[in-house]
Amino acid sequence: MDGSGTAIRHIRADEVEAFRRIRLEALRTEPSLFASRYEDWEVLSLEEWRNRLNEPVFIAFQGDEPVGITGLLRQRSSKMAHRATIIMVYVRRSLRGTGLASRLLGAVADHARDIGILQLELFVSAENPAAIRFYQREGFSEIGRIPGGVLEEGREIDDVMMARRLVD
Numbered sequence: 001m002d003g004s005g006t007a008i009r010h011i012r013a014d015e016v017e018a019f020r021r022i023r024l025e026a027l028r029t030e031p032s033l034f035a036s037r038y039e040d041w042e043v044l045s046l047e048e049w050r051n052r053l054n055e056p057v058f059i060a061f062q063g064d065e066p067v068g069i070t071g072l073l074r075q076r077s078s079k080m081a082h083r084a085t086i087i088m089v090y091v092r093r094s095l096r097g098t099g100l101a102s103r104l105l106g107a108v109a110d111h112a113r114d115i116g117i118l119q120l121e122l123f124v125s126a127e128n129p130a131a132i133r134f135y136q137r138e139g140f141s142e143i144g145r146i147p148g149g150v151l152e153e154g155r156e157i158d159d160v161m162m163a164r165r166l167v168d
Contacts (some may be wrong), residue, residue: 143161
């Protein structure tokens with residue numbers, strides 16, 4: 001399947017069901033890739049799902065079917081409001097390697113620039129070298145690690161912190 005037949009949209013509260021579907025799919029099918037747990041999101045009320053859309057969320061659609069997602073979490077402090085964290089990055093397995101993840105990152109980076117973000121940051125599992133290489137290809141550099149940043153089934157896994165400047 002080709003990722004070029006997808007449309008990426010910054011979704012709004014009235015598209016909460018598409019958000020719920022793709023986010024739960026990501027957490028269910030790739031639990032080790034995320035700091036969140038499926039069980040924690042599955043029980044959220046519709047209002048809580050809508051509230052999570054107060055931050056920008058971008059979804060890739062193939063027709064009406066959500067097939068990828070990413071979000072942006074801006075720092076709140078006025079001295080740090082030029083920074084934002086990329087969250088929830090997921091592309092359905094059948095569409096990996098099609099360029100869709102790059103397009104999702106591009107959409108979120110364009111939006112970030114438009115709202116005055118100068119630096120994008122993210123966290124990725126040290127046990128996910130493919131994702132680390134992907135982010136490096138997308139211009140991110142490792143800036144540090146959080147030892148034991150995630151506790152997964154009794155194991156502590158380091159979080160790799162990465163950043164990308166949006167301006168020179």
